[in-house]
Structures are given as structure tokens and as C-alpha cells.
Amino acid sequence: MGxxxxxxxxxTDARLIAVVKFAVLAIFFAVGFLINFSIALLVxxxxxxxxxxxxxxxYEYILADGELDIDVIYNKSRRKRAFSxxxxxxxxxxxxxxxxxxxxxxxxxxxxxxxxxxxxxxxTKIIIEPNEEMLKxxxxxxxx
Numbered sequence: 001m002g003x004x005x006x007x008x009x010x011x012t013d014a015r016l017i018a019v020v021k022f023a024v025l026a027i028f029f030a031v032g033f034l035i036n037f038s039i040a041l042l043v044x045x046x047x048x049x050x051x052x053x054x055x056x057x058x059y060e061y062i063l064a065d066g067e068l069d070i071d072v073i074y075n076k077s078r079r080k081r082a083f084s085x086x087x088x089x090x091x092x093x094x095x096x097x098x099x100x101x102x103x104x105x106x107x108x109x110x111x112x113x114x115x116x117x118x119x120x121x122x123x124t125k126i127i128i129e130p131n132e133e134m135l136k137x138x139x140x141x142x143x144x
Contacts, residue, residue, distance in 0.1 A: 003064045004134050007073075010057040011108040020055065059104045061128060063087075063137055070104050070128070083119070083126065087141045090115045090126075098125035105129040115142070 056076065062069040068090075070083040083102060093114035100119070105112045105127050113135070115126045130138060 100124045103127045
């Protein structure tokens, strides 16, 4: 089967950026007016750092030995395992009822692929955005 990995950068929605910036400013002014303006000056850098930390997100797909692992990378420095499962448990998504949807695509409307599996005992729909090499390897294991 071999080894294949791919990195996908999640596109940040302009509405999300606007909401986060509004929330940061609202917290800044609330702390400044209600408590103390000098404390607000300390809170603002923390809010900006956390803002940047969660808006720069990448997904890394790792396909090895019949397993698909998906890591989330925040701000190109912090990595977290988001999903890991054996591909033999996957089925192409055909309208099965899934209680959980995990979208690991860029969000830009590219060529996405959806799978259905039972993950941690819960029916789950997995959405990824594989490149050609990964798609070929997935097709060898999962029958479309």
C-alpha cells in the first residue's frame, strides 16, 4: 500500500475573522471601561495571539498501512491528532445517517471526498480533500 501524506490549508472565512475581531475589541473595551484601562492593555495582546492561533489552521492527511490519520496543525507550530481509523471500516458516503460530521477540507469548495464510518461508536461522516496520489491509494482500499 505504501505511505502518502498531504497538507491542506483551511481557508479562513471572512465572516469568522470579522466576528473574532469584534469579540476581541468588545472584550478590550469592556475590560477597559469596567475594570481598568491598564489591565485592558495587558488583555489585548493575549486576545490577538489567541486570535491568530486559531485562524491559521492546516490539516495533514497521513495514509499508511491501511489507516488514515488526520492531524490539525495550529499556527504551524501546535499539532493535534484529530482523527485516526482503519480504512477497511470506511464506506463511500451515500446518504447514510451520520450523527457527527467531521470536515477536514480546506473549506474552499475544492474536490472533496466524503466517507462514512463508525468512529468511537458514533456514525460519522468524514470529509477530506485528497490530491490525485492519495485518491488513487484510497480507491485501492475503499470500493467506490
